[in-house]
Amino acid sequence: xxxxxxxxxxxxxxxxxxxxxxxxxxxxxxxxxxxxxxxxxxxxxxxxxxxxxxxxxxxxxxxxxxxxxxxxxxxxxxxxxxxxxxxxxxxxxxxxxxxxxxxxxxxxxxxxxxxxxxxxxxx
DNA sequence: GCAATGACGCTCT
DNA sequence: CAGAGCGCCATTG
Numbered sequence: 001x002x003x004x005x006x007x008x009x010x011x012x013x014x015x016x017x018x019x020x021x022x023x024x025x026x027x028x029x030x031x032x033x034x035x036x037x038x039x040x041x042x043x044x045x046x047x048x049x050x051x052x053x054x055x056x057x058x059x060x061x062x063x064x065x066x067x068x069x070x071x072x073x074x075x076x077x078x079x080x081x082x083x084x085x086x087x088x089x090x091x092x093x094x095x096x097x098x099x100x101x102x103x104x105x106x107x108x109x110x111x112x113x114x115x116x117x118x119x120x121x122x123x
Numbered sequence: 124g125c126a127a128t129g130a131c132g133c134t135c136t
Numbered sequence: 137c138a139g140a141g142c143g144c145c146a147t148t149g
Binding site (some may be wrong): 029030031033041042045049050053063066070074078082 | 133
């Protein structure tokens with residue numbers, strides 16, 4: 001079962017970022033991690049989303065891996081649900097269940113994102 | 124404190 | 137282009 005966070009409040013940051021993903025757009029785990037200020041910790045994003053349970057207001061469905069593919073967590077059915085939700089939002093899927101990242105990749109321009117980018121690319 | 128696991132990412136084959 | 141392997145860090149037992 002999902003690894004229940006033992007009182008970690010840092011995941012709220014992840015939820016905040018995922019919540020900013022516009023409808024019809026998708027972001028990768030690594031991207032979300034960078035926006036949170038924790039580059040390289042893409043896995044943590046996965047745990048945070050897994051801890052949601054599906055009853056949260058966080059659009060976890062818009063978060064996929066860098067390959068544009070939907071990751072499974074032990075229940076393949078959820079992957080189908082996720083794909084259906086994304087398709088309903090206007091996200092196009094290619095053969096093999098891959099998302100066209102070039103067309104639907106989320107490009108945030110918010111100040112927070114700019115700050116994160118600045119740290120990633122200092123001058 | 125060490126070993127095992129995981130909704131990941133990148134590189135090589 | 138697809139599949140397999142290795143590396144990354146954090147959480148859990």
